[in-house]
Amino acid sequence: MPNQQTRRPWPDTAVIRSAQAGDVASISVLIEGAHPHVRRFATSLCMSEQDAEDATQEALVILYRKIGTLRATGALASWMFTIVRNECVRRWTISRRHVLAEVTDLPLRTSSSAEEAALAEIEARQVSAAIARLPADQRQVLLLRDVHGYSGRSVARHLGLSLPAMKSRLHRARAALRAGLEEVA
Structure with a gap:
């Protein structure tokens, strides 16, 4: 049975707007609400559980730091998924370079x-x-x-x-x- 936490909807527009305005409680609610969605996406995209966890954490840190730069509240999910995808690709690229270096040496x-x-x-x-x-x-x-x-x-x-x-x-x-x-x- 899927985890009930992953079935929660994304935080609503009011929470996102309050977080954009710098409200600390809203930022906390936003991060907690986004976490299961971001984690699920990272798990489906990254090559390992550790990479998925790291990509999730990186995406949530970026959300915390840059929520004020989000222009449209409806774009939150798309923005977060782009961050996670980029982080998974970055981690895969680093891993690939490391493996190639190991193979040659x-x-x-x-x-x-x-x-x-x-x-x-x-x-x-x-x-x-x-x-x-x-x-x-x-x-x-x-x-x-x-x-x-x-x-x-x-x-x-x-x-x-x-x-x-x-x-x-x-x-x-x-x-x-x-x-x-x-x-x-």
Whole structure:
């Protein structure tokens, strides 16, 4: 059964106007009323629960700081959803850069000699280059699922795909990566 808190309507126009005027009690009511809606949207859009929580908090902080800049009271939901979407995309972009950096610098196995270390570095470069040669859609799903370790459902949701479509794309990416690595071997 859905949480009753998420079924509450957005705060009404009077509360929004009072909050815009700087009324502290109205700002508090506005934030409490917006929280479940913002959280639900962040959960559906962000790649992880932690990112959703962080995006929710960031959106509510922006609401607190900038409610006076909202021009139309009816635009509150749209404004908040835009903030959350931008924050989720920002967090995903940072995560993606971090994963790409890890892939390019990650030795594939520990080495016990200088020769093994050199071979591991060459192998890591070959894997990185093969991943970089994948089409963007395949590279994206492969990195999110296999490198970053997100669940299949999370990856599918983030990419706007059905779970079977995500699995199919991941299968093609793995096959293309395997073929790319066999070419250099």
